[in-house]
Amino acid sequence: MKNVAIGLLALAWGVSGAHAGYESVPAPKAAKDQAKAKGGEVPGIVNRAAWTGGIVLANGKEITLENAGGYFLPIRLESGIKCQMWIAGPGLVPNRSVVLFTMCGGFINGKVNDKVEVGKDGLLRFDYQNGTFGPQPIQATLMGSTATLLTVNATKNSLDLAEREPNEIK
Numbered sequence: 694m695k696n697v698a699i700g701l702l703a704l705a706w707g708v709s710g711a712h713a714g715y716e717s718v719p720a721p722k723a724a725k726d727q728a729k730a731k732g733g734e735v736p737g738i739v740n741r742a743a744w745t746g747g748i749v750l751a752n753g754k755e756i757t758l759e760n761a762g763g764y765f766l767p768i769r770l771e772s773g774i775k776c777q778m779w780i781a782g783p784g785l786v787p788n789r790s791v792v793l794f795t796m797c798g799g800f801i802n803g804k805v806n807d808k809v810e811v812g813k814d815g816l817l818r819f820d821y822q823n824g825t826f827g828p829q830p831i832q833a834t835l836m837g838s839t840a841t842l843l844t845v846n847a848t849k850n851s852l853d854l855a856e857r858e859p860n861e862i863k
Contacts, residue, residue, distance in 0.1 A: 739783055739784030739835055739836060739838065740763075740782070740783045740784070741760075741763040741764065741782070741783075741784075741840065742760060742762050742763040743760075743782045743783050744760055744765075744780055744781065744782030744783070744785075745757075745758070745760065745780070745781050745782060746758035746760075746765060746778065746779060746780040746781070746843070747778070747779055748768070748776050748777070748778050748821075749776060749777045749778075749779070750774070750776050751774075751775055751776065756768070758780075758843065763840075764840065764841055764842070764843070765842065765843040767828065767843070767844040767845070767846055768843070768844075768845055768846065769845075769846045769847075769848055770823045770845055770846070770847060770848070771823070771847070771848055771849075772823055772824065772825045772826060772847040772848065772849050773822070773823060773824075773825065774822070774823045775820065775821070775822045775823075776820075776821055776822075776823075777818060777819070777820050777821070778818070778819055778820075778821050778843075779816045779817065779818045780816070780817040780833075780842070781815055781816050781817070784835055784836065785811045785815055785816070785817050785835075786811060786815065787811055787812065787813045787814075787815060788810055788811065788813075789810065789811045789835075790808050790809070790810050790811075791808070791809050791810075791811065791817055791833055791834065791835050792806065792807075792808050792809075792833070792834040792835075793806065793807055793808075793809055793819060793831060793832065793833055793834075793842070794806030794807075794831075794832050794834075795824075795829060795830070795831055795832070796829070796830045796832060797824070797827060797828065797829050797830065798823075798824020798825060798826070798827070798829040798847065799821060799822060799823055799824045799829040799831065799845060799847075800821065800822045800824075801819050801820070801821060801831070802819055802820050803820070803822070807819065821845075823845055823847050824847050825847055825849070826847050826848075826849060827846065827847060828844050828845075828846050828847075829844065829845045829846070829847055830842075830843070830844045830845075831843045831844070831845065
């Protein structure tokens with residue numbers, strides 16, 4: 694019995710000072726309030742709903758992307774088309790790196806994935822070449838968060854200009 698009492702006492706004494714490597718951290722709102730009180734700048738969540746963007750075709754024609762609450766509406770481009778895309782908005786600050794990658798076809802700067810820096814003007818610019826067929830999402834990873842930036846639907850058929858949808862470009 695004496696050994697059990699000594700063991701429990703040693704255990705209680707050892708646990709009282711042990712933290713097991715964990716540290717309590719304040720909740721996000723409390724951390725923001727503390728940083729504001731100290732005059733520090735708190736990075737917010739990137740508001741993709743405020744982003745704007747466009748596509749510049751090889752012939753110089755520009756298409757404005759439509760933002761639908763945080764993602765751009767899908768567009769249709771004829772397969773194999775080459776263009777330059779640009780995006781601007783909150784979180785896209787000069788020299789910040791954004792990882793872009795394609796799924797199911799298409800190329801970013803001639804590659805399936807590429808790390809692109811935001812320009813000094815706050816624009817994220819990259820060259821894009823469409824794949825051959827179907828929906829081709831372009832994913833963007835910014836500040837550890839990955840989301841679909843835009844889906845490009847590749848079409849093989851050539852429609853007459855009168856039959857084209859407004860966001861379909863050949």
